[in-house]
Amino acid sequence: xxIERSVSIDAIILVAMEEExxxxxxxxxAADDPLTIGNARQxxxxxxxxxxxxxxxxxxxxxxxxxxTAAILSARATAPAAAPLVISAGSAGGVAVHxxxxxxxxxxxxxxxxxxxxxxxxxLGQVPGMPASYPGTAGALTAAESPVQMPDGSAIxxxxxxxxxxxxFVGGDIVDRVRAxxxxxxxxxxxSVAIAQTAHVHGVPxxxxxxxxxxxxxxxxxxxxxxxxxxxxxxxxxxxxxxxxLPD
Numbered sequence: 001x002x003i004e005r006s007v008s009i010d011a012i013i014l015v016a017m018e019e020e021x022x023x024x025x026x027x028x029x030a031a032d033d034p035l036t037i038g039n040a041r042q043x044x045x046x047x048x049x050x051x052x053x054x055x056x057x058x059x060x061x062x063x064x065x066x067x068x069t070a071a072i073l074s075a076r077a078t079a080p081a082a083a084p085l086v087i088s089a090g091s092a093g094g095v096a097v098h099x100x101x102x103x104x105x106x107x108x109x110x111x112x113x114x115x116x117x118x119x120x121x122x123x124l125g126q127v128p129g130m131p132a133s134y135p136g137t138a139g140a141l142t143a144a145e146s147p148v149q150m151p152d153g154s155a156i157x158x159x160x161x162x163x164x165x166x167x168x169f170v171g172g173d174i175v176d177r178v179r180a181x182x183x184x185x186x187x188x189x190x191x192s193v194a195i196a197q198t199a200h201v202h203g204v205p206x207x208x209x210x211x212x213x214x215x216x217x218x219x220x221x222x223x224x225x226x227x228x229x230x231x232x233x234x235x236x237x238x239x240x241x242x243x244x245x246l247p248d
Contacts, residue, residue, distance in 0.1 A: 020090030023236035064191035092210035114166035137205035
């Protein structure tokens with residue numbers, strides 16, 4: 001059912017898969033009929049008292065960048081001066097040895113682990129012509145500082161630090177290389193850096209909030225399938241709390 005609400009969008013939440021969209025749809029207090037643009041599905045929702053555009057982009061950097069661009073332009077079509085907070089939500093693989101399945105990683109900065117233009121003087125992880133990394137927006141990071149609990153009262157362990165993304169699913173065959181090439185990285189996914197780059201180009205704030213579904217080991221694929229729903233739930237709980245804590 002289409003619900004009439006204010007035109008200004010406070011936040012854009014991008015997820016790759018239906019399983020990652022589900023907890024946000026379940027939490028919405030109001031929702032419009034979905035709109036399909038290209039490969040992406042947009043849902044206009046009210047979440048935690050905020051007007052939100054939830055976008056299911058599809059998996060991978062190109063899908064994520066295209067969906068993020070369309071969403072930002074859609075937000076600006078109704079409010080040209082709008083700079084909604086863009087959030088990459090859903091699941092990720094844990095890379096750092098202290099990160100565990102069921103925890104959440106919030107990115108403080110983002111790199112493209114598939115970008116290597118060192119032959120031309122760029123840093124590993126830097127796309128030519130773009131910054132060496134993309135920082136998470138300070139205001140959103142501040143909103144994410146306080147402890148967060150699941151509905152049953154159990155605390156969610158939240159880490160903050162570097163995240164990387166590429167079009168490669170990181171399993172046991174390459175995780176050691178990722179750790180060696182990007183010391184200190186906490187988690188990896190297949191969308192966040194593309195959304196971070198898109199947000200940078202359009203001058204809007206960005207943050208990634210990802211639940212850990214696997215540890216990029218020999219059984220990462222099966223672990224992901226087992227834990228993706230729980231990872232998505234935990235990511236959504238943290239995102240909703242960030243929306244509540246954002247200044248008006």
